[in-house]
Amino acid sequence: MDFKIVERSFFARIARMVLKSGNVAMVLGKQIHLSGVDRETFLRDEGWVAHELCHIRQFQEHGYVRFLWLYLRESMRVGYYNNKYEVEAREAGKKHVRHLAEAKKAAGSVNPSGLPLPADSKKKV
């Protein structure tokens, strides 16, 4: 899949401050914006990568502005955790790490942030 990683992203940094989170990956179109986590660490976490790649696919499927709107509307209707775009991305992440060890599975969980944007944070384990 065609994507670009933006390290020390301004947007992800804002999200991180709002969320008071140690690390954030945020998808905007085909770009994965990172803050508090570097490219290597992020890419090593296959479950997290699969989760964010799913958001990139969602952007492509619905169109940039339309997806932001759909994501926001869905979040307002059912909350962030039950947002169907997050559910789908979580499934994609889990599917990807299903072959790995049980401990790694638990570490593969990504928490949707609660921001009205596809921003996700990863608890340090």
Ligand SMILES: [Zn+2]
């Ligand atoms: Zn997500």
